[in-house]
Amino acid sequence: MTPEERLRILHVFRTPLGGLFRHVLDLARGQAARGHDVGIFCDSSTGGERARSALAELEPHLTLGLIRIPMRRQVHPLDLYGIAALARACRRLQPNVLHGHGSKGGAFARSVVVPSRGAQVIRAYTPHGGSFNYYPGSPAHRLFMGAEKLLARRTDVLLFESDYIRDRFETYCGSPPTLVRIAHNGLAEAEFAPLDRKLDPFDLVYVGELRMAKGIETLIDAVALLRRQHGMRLTLMVVGSGPSGDELKARAKERGIWDSTAFVPPQPIRQALAAARTIVICSRAESLPYVVLEAVAAGQPIVSTNVGGIPEIFGPYGHELIPPDSPEALAAKIMQVHGRSPAEQARISGELSRYVRANFSLEGMISGVLAGYAFAAQGLAPARPASSPSALSVP
Secondary structure: OOHHHOOEEEEEOOOOOHHHHHHHHHHHHHHHHOOOEEEEEEEOOOOHHHHHHHHHHHHHHOOOEEEEEOOOOOOOOHHHHHHHHHHHHHHHHOOOEEEEEHHHHHHHHHHOOOOOOOOOOEEEEEOOOHHHHOOOOOHHHHHHHHHHHHHHOOOOEEEEOOHHHHHHHHHHHOOOOOEEEEOOOOEOHHHHOOOOOOOOOEEEEEEOOOOHHHOHHHHHHHHHHHHHHHOOOOOEEEEOOOOOHHHHHHHHHHOOOHHHEEEEOOOOHHHHHHOEEEEEEOOOOOOOOHHHHHHHHOOOOEEEEOOOOHHHHHHHHHHHOEOOOOHHHHHHHHHHHHOOOHHHHHHHHHHHHHHHHHHOEHHHHHHHHHHHHHHHHHHHOOOOOOOOOOOOOOO
16 A cells, blocks of 8 residues: 555544444444554543443554544534534644544534645545434424535535435435445454354343334333233343433333343343344334344344334345334234244344345445545546546555
8 A cells, every 4th residue: 555545534423322333433443454544533421431442442543543522412502612623633633534423423524624735635424314313394303404405515425324314315405416325334254153142041132222212112012912912921131221211111010021021231232142032123213223233144033123224134034124113013023033933033044144244244334435535535636647646545
């Protein structure tokens, strides 16, 4: 790799949690491994010890460093302080790629004024759901879609992680006035290894944040329905934390399934999968969730709602998905999955895993994002002889 090909990439996002955080960690690590200078600018007030540990592990690879400042979820006067801090970081680090992730990170990366040093900065944006998951027509949705339209004019490349969010953008913001590429979330080869199953596993597991958008109350109601109408006393492990934890525990007690339900803190996904027979995804809204990719890759039987980009993961098995907010549909699908023979379930799980392996690789995600930067650079660069090297060419 020649010096001209080395990029200086600064990733900007708010919360070091969930799928967005995993995406940035994987992307930053992969870009650094390919010889690029990479840095991270994110919130300092969320994420807790898990975020601190993950960032500390990555920090030796961040040649542009790690910058954490307080960032609020909603629009706030402190955003002006945050954008000023990002401007100072850009003057010092001189990135030639600013990659914003999520609504707040995307707003910061595309609003900040970066002094010109002879070459334009590529401004990339990956929504990760974010504001596109607000209920269409609501005041918040209209406000954020208006902001997305304005910020699109300051975007050099839109790097959607799913076809679903790309379609949402076109529906509510119109045809993008800039370069668009899809770079699906991807998994490493090790994530396709068989699980080391635990003895006496739970029947069902939920893994994720404990908040209403995840539809966990529908799962609790479905488990209660199966006990009440079919005499099935299924054990359920709920793995995660979040603002609705106490409310969900109270619901499990009210529905009469507290004696077979365990709420446990967040833990590594494969550890949670190994402790249960079937994972349930009961979300009302998603983008392209890593938890579904990881579960399918590991060959875990799965029951999932038909929302967001999940059909892209299921591919030829999209007919297995069910509508959200229906305890009856969820209960019926759980019964169907639990009634399958081991051979039939192994066949379905194996075919799904192979489909994900072929279409959602980590190397493909990293290459797709870097190619997006390169195509954007070609659009910004002045005309030059074909033999002249581009400062933003990507290996």
